[in-house]
Amino acid sequence: QAARSTRTIVIAGVPxxxxxxxxxxxxxxxHFQMSRNSGGDVEEVTYPTRHEGVAYVxxxxxxxxxxxxxxxxxxxxxxxxxxHYPLRVTRYCDNVSSSLIHLIVL
Numbered sequence: 001q002a003a004r005s006t007r008t009i010v011i012a013g014v015p016x017x018x019x020x021x022x023x024x025x026x027x028x029x030x031h032f033q034m035s036r037n038s039g040g041d042v043e044e045v046t047y048p049t050r051h052e053g054v055a056y057v058x059x060x061x062x063x064x065x066x067x068x069x070x071x072x073x074x075x076x077x078x079x080x081x082x083x084h085y086p087l088r089v090t091r092y093c094d095n096v097s098s099s100l101i102h103l104i105v106l
Contacts, residue, residue, distance in 0.1 A: 007043070007062050008092035009069065011055040014047065014076070015085050021048050025055070027078045032057050038071040040064030056092060065091070 014024060025045045032039040040059055047055035059065055068074075074087040 003062075004058060005092055007060070007065055008056055008058045009065055010090045010092050011057060011074075012053060012088040012090070013086055014053045014055050015081065016048070016052045018082070019080060023080065027076065027080065028055055028057060030078070031074070031076055032059070032068065037074060038064075038067040040067070 011028065014028065018024070019027070025047045028045050028047060029042045031037055032045075033042050040061055041064070042057060043060045044058045045055060046058075049055060059068075068089060069091060071089075074089055076085040076087050
């Protein structure tokens, strides 16, 4: 579990309610696998979560987390989405409280 958390990032700004949850999870998977987004092999996308507009992405390699976090801006774009959506990407930690996630979402 500890190793898994070092391979996970928190995504805020996911457009909620536009598409079915499994479709949005697919779009997030594709986004974070693309090399142009500094991504890599995605192990799992957790969406939806208890917090609207928030997803968790777990990569197979911890190094991918570092490169994704270094990218200046992540714009979620897909032909199924009406526009591009800026995402806020932060490092996951086990003691993320719901109040912190609330701040990230705002």
